[in-house]
Amino acid sequence: MEEQRAHTWGGAPRWQPPWATESDDRLPWASTVLLTVLVQAGSTFAAHGQPDRSALDLFARLLLLAGTALLLLRHRHPVLVAFGTAGTAMLYLGAGYPYGPVFFTVAVGCFAAIVAGHRRAAWSAVAMLWAGHLLVAHWLYRWLPPAGDSSPPWGQELVVLAWVVAIVAASELARVRREQWAHSRAEREAAAKRRADEERLRIARELHDVLAHSISVINVQAGMGLALLDSDPEQARTALTTIKSASKEALGEVRQVLDTLRAPGEAPRAPAPGLDRLPELVEQARGAGLTVEVERAGSAVTLPPGTDLAAFRIVQEALTNVVRHSGSRTAHVRVDCATPGRLGLRIDDAGPATGGDAGGSGNGLIGMRERAAALGGTIEAGSLPDGGFRVEAVIPLAAAPKESL
Incomplete structure (x- = not known):
């Protein structure tokens, strides 16, 4: 119930961005399974257009699966996932397998790390992947599969660089939006707490003023009634009448104050x-x-x-x-x-x-x-x-x- 109240505002569900649950104990199974299917199917499709690359074998499938499986931990361990997905992608490319959706796993892993505040770790993981790609594509390709591979044109690196910049820019934008959302939520919660405190003070003042005045009158009249009960019964009766009137009025005002607690926001039944x-x-x-x-x-x-x-x-x-x-x-x-x-x-x-x-x-x-x-x-x-x-x-x-x- 407390968790449900924490996610509502004014009785209506309060929107939260998809990255706002990075500390949630639940694992993102649905999105990870969907990404796994897309990466596996997309890599198969991409392999048909790259006959010069190594064929997708069991090791390639396991690398792709390891990369997407790591994404299950992206909310709990974003730094580990950022470097892990970058590492599996480097192994995949170093083995000469086709280019394709393998980069999506890196993008999602680094996105989660940046949004969680681990910017340097995410940048380092992306830089590591890019540096590894440069080494494999322009130097280590001689000793790595597939056989007879040649160095790609340097212009291709501009495409990779643009892809990296796009990931970082999108992640930074999401991080800024997340911080703005968190700040706005904190302000709303502080305002709600301030209003609640003010309402408690208002009710406390009302109850104090009503009860202190009425009980003071009742106390004085009760003492007078006791003193005059035998010597002046008529005056004692007057004191009891005053007590009855004061207590009735006090009960009415207290009831009105308590009604505001039972039904906040409703108009009072009697004028103040x-x-x-x-x-x-x-x-x-x-x-x-x-x-x-x-x-x-x-x-x-x-x-x-x-x-x-x-x-x-x-x-x-x-x-x-x-x-x-x-x-x-x-x-x-x-x-x-x-x-x-x-x-x-x-x-x-x-x-x-x-x-x-x-x-x-x-x-x-x-x-x-x-x-x-x-x-x-x-x-x-x-x-x-x-x-x-x-x-x-x-x-x-x-x-x-x-x-x-």
């Missing part, structure tokens, strides 16, 4: 929360014993969905930190759209801190910074001189029509 739900957030904070004052500056604008969600989560996390870490029971939220092209958020509480991590220096603050940074914005958080704490965010906006926020 935005600043239009700020009154609900204020009401939840009030249920946790926190009084929130909201101030708006400038003309309201329609925010992009991502910016709207980020702004809502930043305010939500800041208020959660006030509930969890501040001794203050009041908070002030300012939504600033007065400056064109940007959204400003500021959340203040009067303090003092009830613990050493009053500023929410853990995952909550990290999540707020990541949300703002993803939109090109910034987050500043720190203690105020009077003992309170401030979270201030600035998020850039694209031009948008002025409507209700």
Whole structure:
């Protein structure tokens, strides 16, 4: 299954060049058998037009078979195959057998070596074959079969040279294409991993923000309900009602986040929360014993969905930190759209801190910074001189029509 996923992209089969499986454990039987048949039959046909060469006997057939059999190992041992096919071809030509498809085995062997990155080995094998051919054709022919053979014209060597250049050029082109393909595949895999990491971070931020806020409210209300259960049952009932409402909303938002894992790419069933739900957030904070004052500056604008969600989560996390870490029971939220092209958020509480991590220096603050940074914005958080704490965010906006926020 892992191997199958590695060869797909976006659910569709991903094309791979024929040389991309040089490290595959499988042997290329089909192509090797086909080449064997072509070389054997082609050599028989070529022999009819070269009556002055030695006839194809058993030794010639074995040499041709050895050359093509070596091609079975061209993906595992390309250097060995390049020199092996060149060597069998030299023996074949040195024995005076007819010219013909024997060169195909050398071409395929050297092609595999160059594509696998063993350029010098392939060039050396081809050069060895050409040098051997020159020695046999212009010097050793006197002592080698067939009897009465003569030296061929030097112009014939130009044909051999052109053949060698064609093999090297085609192999180098294939090697370059292979490197380009490998680079492109690496980029696609890196991009896919980056998208997966970003999606995991997004889901982690969503779950943290939803659960941290709701559980903080539930925790405060549960403590209040226990404290008032005997002395003020009606107030305890109100606390339990708040717990029920907060838990129901949290379950709905968690379910929405988890749905994106089960069916990635599908449109969400419910719209993502935005600043239009700020009154609900204020009401939840009030249920946790926190009084929130909201101030708006400038003309309201329609925010992009991502910016709207980020702004809502930043305010939500800041208020959660006030509930969890501040001794203050009041908070002030300012939504600033007065400056064109940007959204400003500021959340203040009067303090003092009830613990050493009053500023929410853990995952909550990290999540707020990541949300703002993803939109090109910034987050500043720190203690105020009077003992309170401030979270201030600035998020850039694209031009948008002025409507209700």
